[in-house]
Amino acid sequence: MQTKIILPEDKLPTQWYNIIPDLPGPLAPVISPRTGEPVTPEELLAIFPPAILEQEMSNQRWIDIPEQVRDIYTMWRPSPMFRAHRLEKALGTPAKIYYKYEGVSPAGSHKPNSAIPQAFYNKQAGIKRLATETGAGQWGSSLSLACSLFGLECTVYMVKVSYFQKPYRKSMMQMWGATVYPSPSEMTEAGRAALAENPDSNGSLGLAISEAVEDAATHNDTNYALGSVLNHVCMHQTVIGLEALEQFKMVGDYPDVVIACCGGGSNFAGLAFPFLSEKANGKKVRCLAVEPASCPTLTKGVYDFDYGDTAKLGPIAKMYTLGHDFMPPGIHAGGLRYHGESPLVSQLYAAGLIEARSLMQTACFEGALLFAKNEGIVPAPESSHAVRAAIDEALLAKEEGKERTILFNLSGHGFMDMTAYDNYLAGNLEDYEYPAEMVQESLKHLPKVKL
Numbered sequence: 001m002q003t004k005i006i007l008p009e010d011k012l013p014t015q016w017y018n019i020i021p022d023l024p025g026p027l028a029p030v031i032s033p034r035t036g037e038p039v040t041p042e043e044l045l046a047i048f049p050p051a052i053l054e055q056e057m058s059n060q061r062w063i064d065i066p067e068q069v070r071d072i073y074t075m076w077r078p079s080p081m082f083r084a085h086r087l088e089k090a091l092g093t094p095a096k097i098y099y100k101y102e103g104v105s106p107a108g109s110h111k112p113n114s115a116i117p118q119a120f121y122n123k124q125a126g127i128k129r130l131a132t133e134t135g136a137g138q139w140g141s142s143l144s145l146a147c148s149l150f151g152l153e154c155t156v157y158m159v160k161v162s163y164f165q166k167p168y169r170k171s172m173m174q175m176w177g178a179t180v181y182p183s184p185s186e187m188t189e190a191g192r193a194a195l196a197e198n199p200d201s202n203g204s205l206g207l208a209i210s211e212a213v214e215d216a217a218t219h220n221d222t223n224y225a226l227g228s229v230l231n232h233v234c235m236h237q238t239v240i241g242l243e244a245l246e247q248f249k250m251v252g253d254y255p256d257v258v259i260a261c262c263g264g265g266s267n268f269a270g271l272a273f274p275f276l277s278e279k280a281n282g283k284k285v286r287c288l289a290v291e292p293a294s295c296p297t298l299t300k301g302v303y304d305f306d307y308g309d310t311a312k313l314g315p316i317a318k319m320y321t322l323g324h325d326f327m328p329p330g331i332h333a334g335g336l337r338y339h340g341e342s343p344l345v346s347q348l349y350a351a352g353l354i355e356a357r358s359l360m361q362t363a364c365f366e367g368a369l370l371f372a373k374n375e376g377i378v379p380a381p382e383s384s385h386a387v388r389a390a391i392d393e394a395l396l397a398k399e400e401g402k403e404r405t406i407l408f409n410l411s412g413h414g415f416m417d418m419t420a421y422d423n424y425l426a427g428n429l430e431d432y433e434y435p436a437e438m439v440q441e442s443l444k445h446l447p448k449v450k451l
């Protein structure tokens with residue numbers, strides 16, 4: 001009974017997989033909010049280093065991982081893949097359940113997979129400081145770690161509701177040397193405007209992005225780093241799926257379905273894109289993205305051009321969106337509260353190449369508890385969406401009396417999210433359906449893009 005599938009260190013991928021040349025059609029252009037025309041490289045170079053910009057638009061299928069980045073990856077990579085024998089038994093399912101565990105990184109999630117190369121390329125370009133936003137604190141802590149390892153300063157705008165709900169995430173960032181502000185803050189125009197309108201604003205990821213982008217755009221030695229959504233972030237995360245493919249080779253198995261939770265789409269992309277590339281070569285695998293019912297971007301949003309941030313400072317992209325001024329309720333899976341979605345994941349979903357499903361948060365916490373009781377690991381509330389969907393697939397297999405091989409991404413551990421579990425255990429968590437009227441209202445404000 002093999003439970004833990006470990007890849008030797010020399011099997012750590014040497015290249016990332018870039019899905020752009022394998023998309024079902026050309027990428028939609030990214031639009032400048034100032035001109036209404038496709039963004040120019042000059043505009044993006046104000047906030048990103050050249051190497052990242054090149055990756056963002058590259059048509060090259062395989063991109064070398066720099067030696068310095070691989071060196072840091074080996075602190076926790078290759079990450080383990082587990083066969084969830086005990087969970088399978090508890091469910092009485094004929095299905096085989098595997099999970100890839102990204103909680104072994106120092107920050108406790110998949111996010112350092114992109115934070116490390118982003119800090120590396122910025123250091124290489126002579127940048128002194130990175131500014132970013134963080135929702136639940138996972139990205140902020142990952143970038144703080146990466147900046148610390150490459151000798152960069154780091155400023156983090158942390159969504160205010162999380163700043164108070166997750167004080168230990170803030171402490172982690174400070175340990176790694178970052179400066180952390182609750183967003184909306186007094187530090188930027190965007191923050192001051194939001195506070196003037198509503199001094200009690202909980203903040204949102206879109207608003208925190210506005211603050212970080214403004215900070216980067218107004219300081220020459222400072223760049224911006226985004227933890228999800230963008231093409232280069234999705235590409236950096238493909239180390240997850242590439243390793244999983246090797247791990248399946250080791251045990252002579254292959255998944256029928258791969259599952260990941262979906263906020264901006266990066267851990268889903270990281271797990272699923274390498275499998276999709278095999279699908280194009282004749283392998284049969286379903287890819288399922290799971291999102292919260294309170295912020296159901298793929299399942300209830302529209303596929304259209306929208307701003308990436310509330311203050312309309314960042315570029316306009318074609319993606320599934322709930323509207324850039326949609327304020328999701330303060331659910332506990334903070335990392336899944338973004339109004340938009342990776343344009344790459346969006347394009348694949350629109351083309352019918354991947355599936356999506358939305359789940360209520362209490363069902364996810366219930367799944368997380370069953371998982372923890374049998375497999376030991378406390379999942380991040382975000383990851384609990386993938387856990388629940390994997391359980392549901394396994395129960396369906398039981399109902400149908402069919403075998404099925406399931407792989408899901410356990411994108412992080414929940415040790416910093418115990419307040420959420422406390423609330424669940426005390427029976428204080430409510431389910432939120434997405435407020436349809438709020439989304440309708442927000443969708444009225446999409447930018448008019450003429451191409």
Ligand SMILES: *Cc1c(COP(=O)(O)O)cnc(C)c1O
Binds near residue numbers: 265267335380383411
């Ligand atoms: C940030 C985060 C997510 C959601 O982000 P994606 O870009 O959609 O992957 C999921 N799980 C964990 C643990 C996270 O920290």
